[in-house]
Amino acid sequence: MLNILTTAFSMIGDIKFNPKALLDMLPYIGEGMLCIFIVIGIIILITILLNKITSKDK
Amino acid sequence: MEEIINNLIQNFDWRYIIMWAIGALLIFLAIKKDMEPTLLLPMGFGIILVNLPLSGAITQGLEEGPLSVLYEAGIANELFPLILFIGIGAMIDFGPVLTNPKLMLFGAAAQFGIFFTLGMASMFFDIKDAASIAIIGAADGPTAIVVAQMLKSNYTGPIMVAAYSYMALVPIIIPPVIKLITTKKERLIKMEYKPTNVSKLTRILFPIIITIVAGLVAPKSVSLIGFLMFGNLIRECGVLDSLSETAQRVLANLITIFLGITIASQMTADKFLSLSTLLILGLGLVAFIFDIIGGVLFAKILNIFLKKKINPMIGAAGISAFPMAGRVVHKLGLQEDSQNFLLMHSMGVNVSGQIASVIAGGLILNFFL
Numbered sequence: 001m002l003n004i005l006t007t008a009f010s011m012i013g014d015i016k017f018n019p020k021a022l023l024d025m026l027p028y029i030g031e032g033m034l035c036i037f038i039v040i041g042i043i044i045l046i047t048i049l050l051n052k053i054t055s056k057d058k
Numbered sequence: 059m060e061e062i063i064n065n066l067i068q069n070f071d072w073r074y075i076i077m078w079a080i081g082a083l084l085i086f087l088a089i090k091k092d093m094e095p096t097l098l099l100p101m102g103f104g105i106i107l108v109n110l111p112l113s114g115a116i117t118q119g120l121e122e123g124p125l126s127v128l129y130e131a132g133i134a135n136e137l138f139p140l141i142l143f144i145g146i147g148a149m150i151d152f153g154p155v156l157t158n159p160k161l162m163l164f165g166a167a168a169q170f171g172i173f174f175t176l177g178m179a180s181m182f183f184d185i186k187d188a189a190s191i192a193i194i195g196a197a198d199g200p201t202a203i204v205v206a207q208m209l210k211s212n213y214t215g216p217i218m219v220a221a222y223s224y225m226a227l228v229p230i231i232i233p234p235v236i237k238l239i240t241t242k243k244e245r246l247i248k249m250e251y252k253p254t255n256v257s258k259l260t261r262i263l264f265p266i267i268i269t270i271v272a273g274l275v276a277p278k279s280v281s282l283i284g285f286l287m288f289g290n291l292i293r294e295c296g297v298l299d300s301l302s303e304t305a306q307r308v309l310a311n312l313i314t315i316f317l318g319i320t321i322a323s324q325m326t327a328d329k330f331l332s333l334s335t336l337l338i339l340g341l342g343l344v345a346f347i348f349d350i351i352g353g354v355l356f357a358k359i360l361n362i363f364l365k366k367k368i369n370p371m372i373g374a375a376g377i378s379a380f381p382m383a384g385r386v387v388h389k390l391g392l393q394e395d396s397q398n399f400l401l402m403h404s405m406g407v408n409v410s411g412q413i414a415s416v417i418a419g420g421l422i423l424n425f426f427l
Contacts, residue, residue, distance in 0.1 A: 015334055021180040025188075029173040032421050033166075039275050039417050040166040040410070046267050047159040047260075054257040 067202045069111035073327035079104035079414070080330075081322075093306035096311070097199070097318045104322020116323050125323035128316060129202050133214075136207050138351060139200030140316050141287045143240015146200070146412075148302045150380065152264055154406030161372075161403065163181040163356070165410025168294070168376025169196035169418040170352025176422075177338040177344035182337055187211050189426045195345030196415035197228070203321075204282055205419045208427055215324035216335040221340030228379045231343075232386045235350045241255020241371050245394045248368040252404045263292040272417050278427055314411025348379040353407070375404040376411035384408030 084102030088095035104270070105117045117126035132138035155161055166229075172195035179188035185419035190211035193202050204222040206214045224231065230399060265287035293302045353373030361367050375387045384405040391400035 022221045025177040025180045032173045036166045054259040
């Protein structure tokens with residue numbers, strides 16, 4: 001089935017179909033989402049801290 | 059006269075007619091449907107302008123065209139989108155997210171569409187083009203332009219059209235996706251809002267600290283996040299009101315006029331009318347849909363552990379597309395129950411989505427530049 005799809009797509013203009021590339025991307029997908037949550041987590045902690053430190057200045 | 063007609067016949071391409079129709083459609087959507095008119099109208103007119111035989115608006119041989127010059131001056135070096143970010147930063151009130159910082163988690167979850175689409179697009183395009191297409195899911199035009207340009211994508215034109223068109227279609231895309239993955243009971247969940255004052259010092263320090271944190275983690279995103287946060291600092295510092303107002307109105311409007319019409323210079327029939335364009339439009343929609351799914355499902359997962367339940371609809375606002383996504387979620391809440399006010403929560407998630415989408419853009423650049 002994959003071979004048929006690959007051949008079909010390769011016949012359409014500049015589009016190619018390479019399902020294996022999805023597997024190569026999996027580490028980036030996982031790492032990307034993890035990094036975003038880590039950065040946002042750090043920003044949340046800093047914001048909470050900021051709110052506490054500056055609460056006297058309200 | 060005969061020479062002009064001969065020239066016209068020789069240089070006419072039937073694909074121009076399709077491009078005129080696409081340009082007219084964008085102008086129609088902008089004027090009649092009020093869909094992102096500030097961008098779709100200049101883009102629509104620009105498409106017609108560049109798709110005329112031997113159009114002098116774009117470079118033809120050795121003769122330079124003004125739109126090509128503008129493209130080199132403002133888009134190829136990412137200057138226009140970055141300057142626009144100053145205006146956007148000045149427009150954003152981070153108040154709701156500073157009041158309830160945990161809302162930022164939904165902004166992070168709603169970037170799932172970017173990475174999901176990265177996987178999908180990589181099956182059809184080379185890695186840099188796939189990454190540029192995936193960033194359509196940032197639902198943020200300037201981020202998409204900067205990433206596509208820095209990665210030197212061959213598909214900047216279609217990526218821009220997809221990014222801005224789907225942003226305009228947020229009110230149409232979000233409701234059915236939410237209804238598909240939530241129950242009526244979940245959509246009726248009411249969320250308490252405790253208004254608390256955020257100190258001026260916090261409002262001033264927030265953009266500076268975000269720039270430092272994002273810059274340390276993803277150095278390549280520092281211009282993106284830095285310009286956004288610079289705009290916000292102008293807004294919050296309290297001593298640059300006139301600059302803040304100029305950034306929000308005059309600067310943003312001026313850049314937007316040039317941005318739309320200049321992007322159109324990349325939408326000539328030979329570049330735009332291809333199957334890859336259709337595929338990019340499809341993948342862009344996938345990115346938007348999976349952003350919404352990511353945000354909503356994250357809220358549903360959190361609800362398993364929380365005593366005070368969260369209305370999962372607010373997760374969809376993390377798609378960025380500020381401020382439309384936040385308003386759409388609020389309206390959906392009111393449709394389910396006229397006493398269910400989700401605005402402050404959805405806007406909080408929406409501005410977090412704006413921050414998270416820029417960080418996602420930076421990460422994509424870090425991975426693939």
